[in-house]
Amino acid sequence: MDERMRQFAENGDINAFYQLIREDVKLLEHIDELPFADTPLHIAASAGRIPFAMEMMGLKPSFARKLNQNGFSPIHLALQNGHIELVRRLLQIDGDLVHVKGRERLTPLHYIVQSGKHHDLLEEFLLICPDSIVDVTGRNETALHIALKYNKLEVFKFLVTWLGVIVYENAKLYQRTVLNWKDDEGNTVLHIAIRVRARLGLIYITQVVRHLLAWGYNFVDVNHKNLKGKTAWDIVQPQVENRENRDILQGQTQVEIRDILQGQPQVKNGEIQNREIRDMLRRASAKSGSSVSTFNRYEKYQMLPESSCFQFLETDFKREIRKLSEERRSMLLVVAVLLVTVSYQAVLSPPGGLWQDDGKCFNTTEVGSSTNGTVHMSSYFPPGRRIPLTNNKTENDPTYLTPFNSTLACEHKAGSAIAFEDGLFQVFLACNAIIFLISNSLIIFLVPNGYMKVLFFALNYLCFSYSYAQLAIAGDPYRAYMAGILTTISALFIFIAQLLSWKQ
Secondary structure (H helix, E strand, C coil): CCHHHHHHHHHCCHHHHHHHHHHCCCHHHHHHCCCCCCCHHHHHHHHCCHHHHHHHHHHCHHHHHCCCCCCCCHHHHHHHCCCHHHHHHHHHHCHHHHHCCCHHHCCHHHHHHHHCCCHHHHHHHHHHCHHHHHCCCCCCCCHHHHHHHCCCHHHHHHHHHHHHHCCCCCHHHHHHHHHCCCCCCCCCHHHHHHHCHHHHCHHHHHHHHHHHHHHHCCCCCCCCCCCCCCCHHHHCCHHHHHHHHHHHHHCCCHHHHHHHHHCHHHHHHHHHHHHHHHHHHHHCCCCCHHHCCCCCHHHHHHCCCCCCHHHHHHHHHHHHHHCCCHHHHHHHHHHHHHHHHHHHHHHHCCCCCECCCCCCEEEECCCCEEECCEEECCCCCCCCCCCCCCCCCCCCCCCCECCCCCEEEECCCCCCECCCCCHHHHHHHHHHHHHHHHHHHHHHHHCCCCHHHHHHHHHHHHHHHHHHHHHHHHCCCCCCHHHHHHHHHHHHHHHHHHHHHCCC
C-alpha cells in the first residue's frame, strides 16, 4: 500500500485521501484484491480515527472482513487498542461483524471473553448478534470454554446466566448446544470447570459448578465423556485430587512445602468444597465413565425392530408435517380450528333442536304381591319403563300393590335432543365425533413443540366437555352409552397424540 495512504489513514485525513483517489481511481480495488492486507480501514481502526473509518466503510465495506498479515480484522484491531466507540460504530453499520473470525478463528466476542476487558461490550455483542454465542475457535472452544481457560469466572457466570434468560427463537437450542459443547479433547465446560479447580481454588470452582447446574437446569449433561472416557464425576474423585496435590508438592521447594503444610486448615476447607462439588454432581445423577453406556446412534438403528404398518404411517405423517411451509401450516390450523368450532357447536345445537322443558312426569315403581302379609315378587319393571302408581287398592283385596322403590320419570327432559332416539341422529353424532377427533389431533401436530403445547391440556378438557355435552343431550345415560364411550376414547386419543407430538 502507498505509504502516503498509510499516513493519511493514521492521521484520519479524509481530504488528503481523496487526493490520492484522484491520482488512482482504482486504488482501493487494488488493495481489495489482496487476500491479506493492512487496508486503510485497518490502519484507521488501530489509530481510532472514527470519521475516516466510517468513510472507508461507505466506500469499501469488504475491508471490514479482510484480515491483515497478522490475522486480524479492523474490529479486532479496534478492540486490541481500546477504541470502544469505533467498535460500536462499526457494528451499527454491520452487526454481523461480531461473527468475523481472525487469528485462531477468534471472534470479537471471544477476544472480549479472553481479555476480560470491556465487559460493557459483552452484552451489546450478544444483543446485536445472539448467534455469536455458538461460534467456536480453531480449538473447537466456545466462549464459555475460553472464560474458564483464562480464569474469567465472572464472565463465565454472565454467559451462563444470559443463556438461561434469553427468549430468542433458538434460545433453547443455544443453551443445550453451548453448555454441552465439546472441545478438541472432548471436554465440556463442566469438565473444564472441575479440571481447573486446583489452579483457581475449590471455593471459586464450587460457585462456578453450582451456578452452571442451577442455570443449566436439565440442559447440562453431567455424564458426557471426554476423549479419555472420563466424565465430570471421574475428574472430581478424591484420588484424582490427591494425585494432583502430590504432583504439586513434588515441584515445590522445602520452604514452599512447609508453607503448604502450615495451611492445613485450607486443605480441610478444600476437602469440604471438593465434597460439595461431588454432592452437587450426585444430585444431578452424575456417573463415572465406566458406568455410562457407550450406546451410539449406529447401535440405535441396529436395534430397531422391523418396520410395521403403524410405524410407516407415523413416519410418513411426521415427514409431511415437517415439510409444510409456515403459510400452509397456518392455513391448516385455521381450517382445523373452524372444524373444531363447528363440530362442538353441532352438539350444543343438534339437528331437530332440544327440549325446552320437562315433559309429563309419572311416579314409577317396582312392585310385588302381598298375601297374608308376605311380600312376593310378582313382576319386575326394568329401569326406564314408566307406569302410573295405582290408587284403587283396598284392605279387602286379596292382592294389592306395595311400592318399595318409587321414582319420578318424565316423558322427556329439558336440554335433551328431540331426535336422539332416531337412528340417523346416532350416525350424525358418530360422524361429528370423528370430525372433532381428527381436527383436535391435527392442531396438536401442527403447532410447533415447546411450552405452548401446555395449552393442549385445554384441548383435553374440551374433549371431555364435548363428551358430557353428548351425555346431556341424550337425557338418559343408558341411551347415551355408546356416545359416551366414543367421545371418551376421542379425548384419550388426543392426549396420546399430544404425547407423541412432543417426540417429533
